[in-house]
Amino acid sequence: MNKKIEQLKLKAASLTRQTHDLGIPVMIVFEGVPASGKTRLSNELLLTFDAKYTQFISTKTPDAEDLRYQFLQKYWNTLPQKGNINIYFRSWYSHFLDYKQNNIKQDYYKNDDKLVNQIKHFEEMLQNDSYELIKFYIEVSEEKRQEHIQQTKDNPLMSWKVQEYEQIIPKDIYLKEMRKFTHSDKQWEVIDYTQREVAFEKMYKHIIERLEQAIQKSNQSKGNKDGAFTKDFSTTKFDVTLDEVSKKEYKELIEPLQKRMREIQFALYERKIPLILTFEGMDAAGKGGNIKRIREKLDPTGYEVNGISAPTDVELAHHYLWRFAKEMPKSGHIEIFDRSWYGRVLVERVEGFANKDEWERAYEEINHFEKMWTDEGAILLKFFLCLDKEEQLKRFKDREQDINKQWKITDEDWRNREKWDLYLEASHDMIEKTDTIHAPWLIVPADHKKTARIEVLKYIIRQCEKVLWGVKDY
Secondary structure (H helix, E strand, O other): OHHHHHHHHHHHHHHHHHHHOOOEEEEEEEEEEOOOOOHHHHHHHHHHHHHHHHEEEOOOOOOOOOOOOOOOOOHHHHOOOOOEEEEEEOOHHHHHHHHOOOOOOOOOOOOHHHHHHHHHHHHHHHHHOOOOOEEEEOOOOHHHHHHHHHHHOOOOHHHHHHHHHHHOOHHHHHHHHHHHHHHOOOOOOEOOOOOOHHHHHHHHHHHHHHHHHHHHHHHOOOOOOOOOOOOOOOOOOOOOOOOOOOOHHHHHHHHHHHHHHEEEEEEEEOOOOOOOEEEEEEEOOOHHHHHHHOOOOHHHHHEEEEEEOOOOHHHHHHOHHHHHOOOOOOOOOOEEEEHHHHHOOOOHHHHOOHHHHHHHHHHHHHHHHHHHHHHOOOEEEEEEEEEOOOHHHHHHHHHHOOOOOOHHHHHHHHHHHHHHHHHHHHHHHHHHHOOOOOOEEEEEEOHHHHHHHHHHHHHHHHHHHHHHHOOOOO
16 A cells, blocks of 8 residues: 555544544445445454444345344444444445335335435434444446456355345345435535545545544534523413322222233334333432333233433533433333433433533424334333422432431432422423423322322323224223
């Protein structure tokens, strides 16, 4: 390799050490027909960058277990943490073309726009969170490509690799479909690999340019921590009432509803429909009690409960949605979140953990994130348990006095109570901006625990029956 390329390699490697120190995650995508030169280019980068924080990820056609999960879940799961580098040998674009060409999950994706929009919003979310996304499309003359193929055929240990992805996506279809992306998206850098050294030089120059831009951008202001709250805020959104359930009615209703919930679980499993239940609400509103009654008679092999607390260092080193995406259920399973991704627009807004730009754009990001799962048939239901301020005070004091419940009350609960009005406004805005047809909110008055539990169970059953059997409201 010539001296100029060696100098470019050294500069690129130096810049990746800077991006690592600055906590800038880098994602480098290689797309192109089989034998176009993707392997050589991606391997060149693997040898140039520090192996301690560089990962290679290849895309293959999904097997039966892969198809139990959402279209983009593999890529959510493997996002690089801040400062690390992922090199994608084929990516979500090849994955999309595989779905389209081979009619994968056509019940959900008859309209290609759904997946195209998922890709668009996925990339936008990452780039808004300072992920540096570098996309290469590799072209090559047919003569050179056939030369690559022949070299592989001549090696008996590698002959199996000749057809590679071309058996899954025919070359002419791949070229036609990828041109739609590369022509409509200026972020793609097209590299002709016909002349190897020219290709290497162009790749390194582009990477250097992009990393320098990312470093310059990272040194700019991180934004202010303004929660943008309204003075003397008030709302009637949580002035919801329910007919109170008596103790006798509760005893008569709870067990049949729980048994029906178990039947729903088995029907969801049989139909391979995932169910996602998300609980938010005021402290001491009874989220845990509701979740306990939902799962009391469920088969424990088919559900999980995620109690969400402050993010760990590893979670903070990723996109804020990463820790939730990797916990999403596979088809036919139930995932219950005791608090959720809505922390971005609640506690992170109130406490200043997210800057104004971050929490303001999170409403739209969350809507797109949720739609990725409902596009693929998931039922996603969201509950906000609201509580009268005086009732909350009573429950706090009761917990302090009950030796078996003292662990439930913390100094943080009392601090949050002092910011009641701020959390009220944040909760109001959250529901206003994220209550969608595909992922609706149900506001549940929780001053009376038993009534709230019955209401939540009835609602889950009713919404699932609509999807499973088209049963109307009752």
